[in-house]
Amino acid sequence: DAGVTQSPTHLIKTRGQQVTLRCSPKSGHDTVSWYQQALGQGPQFIFQYYEEEERQRGNFPDRFSGHQFPNYSSELNVNALLLGDSALYLCASSLLGSNTGELFFGEGSRLTVL
Amino acid sequence: QQQVKQSPQSLIVQKGGISIINCAYENTAFDYFPWYQQFPGKGPALLIAIRPDVSEKKEGRFTISFNKSAKQFSLHIMDSQPGDSATYFCAASPTSGSARQLTFGSGTQLTVLP
Numbered sequence: 001d002a003g004v005t006q007s008p009t010h011l012i013k014t015r016g017q018q019v020t021l022r023c024s025p026k027s028g029h030d031t032v033s034w035y036q037q038a039l040g041q042g043p044q045f046i047f048q049y050y051e052e053e054e055r056q057r058g059n060f061p062d063r064f065s066g067h068q069f070p071n072y073s074s075e076l077n078v079n080a081l082l083l084g085d086s087a088l089y090l091c092a093s094s095l096l097g098s099n100t101g102e103l104f105f106g107e108g109s110r111l112t113v114l
Numbered sequence: 115q116q117q118v119k120q121s122p123q124s125l126i127v128q129k130g131g132i133s134i135i136n137c138a139y140e141n142t143a144f145d146y147f148p149w150y151q152q153f154p155g156k157g158p159a160l161l162i163a164i165r166p167d168v169s170e171k172k173e174g175r176f177t178i179s180f181n182k183s184a185k186q187f188s189l190h191i192m193d194s195q196p197g198d199s200a201t202y203f204c205a206a207s208p209t210s211g212s213a214r215q216l217t218f219g220s221g222t223q224l225t226v227l228p
Contacts, residue, residue, distance in 0.1 A: 004157070033215070042120075042203050042218030043158065056215050090157050094214065102148075103214060105157035 002027060004106035006091050012112045013081050021076040021109045025093030031055075032074040033103065034066060035090040043090055049074055050096055078111075086113045118206050120219025127226050133191040135222045137204035140185065144206040146214065149178065149189045152201045152221075161202070162189070194226045 005024045013019050025032050031050045035043035045058035049068035063079045072093075078085055088110050092103040119138045127133045137147075148163035164171045164178040164187065171178045177190040191198055201223050205216040 035216075040221070042205075042220050043216070045215050045217070048215060058215070092157075102160055102163070103216065105150075105159065107155070107157045 004091055004093050004104050006106040006109050008109055009107070010110045010112075012114060014114050015081055015083060017081050018077065018079045019081060019111060021089050021091075021111075023074045023076070023091030023093075023106060025072050025074070025091075026104045029093035029095050029104070030072055031094045031096045032068060032072065033092045033094070034074070034076045035092060036060075037088040037090055037108070039087070046076070081113045083113050086111060118204060118217050118219045120204050120222060122222060123220070124223045125225070127194045127224065129194065129196060129226055129228050131194050131226075133189075133194045133198070133224055133226070135189045135202055135204070135224075136186065137188065137219050138184075138186045139206050141206070141208070141217075142185075143208040144217075145209050146207050147178070147180065147187050148205050148216070149176075150203045150205060150218075152203065158203060191224075194224075196226045196228050199224055199226050
């Protein structure tokens with residue numbers, strides 16, 4: 001049973017560029033959340049997708065957008081990249097309405113903005 | 115009010131010793147308190163979680179103690195092993211009817227000396 005898979009694992013961009021990160025949730029999960037983890041910090045919630053709609057959003061600008069596909073996979077898009085966007089981007093999946101509500105995290109996509 | 119404050123930032127323990135990490139929160143809507151373990155280059159993995167209707171939960175060498183009136187909770191790692199060396203994050207979330215939006219602490223880097 002594959003867990004949460006993310007791609008790419010590492011990427012380097014320059015300021016002003018755009019990036020797309022991809023996530024496949026754990027089998028049987030229907031909800032995908034994205035978190036940003038700066039170096040030495042805890043993950044910060046970006047947004048959450050369920051039934052192909054953004055359901056919750058953290059304190060991130062509109063440059064951060066996402067999408068969920070019918071197969072529950074998801075993309076995170078960041079436009080007009082800033083140096084401060086350099087971070088590990090984590091995808092987490094879960095099953096809405098489950099008793100535990102446990103989030104399963106992928107290994108992340110490490111973004112470096114030069 | 116959304117913050118979760120975690121201490122200490124780093125912790126060094128001898129093999130066989132007890133590791134204790136503390137967290138405090140303000141938001142009384144929080145009702146789910148997980149601890150995550152993260153190894154370098156990996157995503158966070160759920161270690162143990164507690165709800166506020168119990169004051170303690172134990173799983174193997176890991177115990178969460180919860181003090182609802184003080185709005186504090188802690189992780190105790192008994193008989194700490196070198197393999198426990200990792201970064202530990204406390205987190206909290208409310209039950210909002212949708213999948214969990216976790217607020218993470220800033221992390222504790224644990225080193226267990228052989």
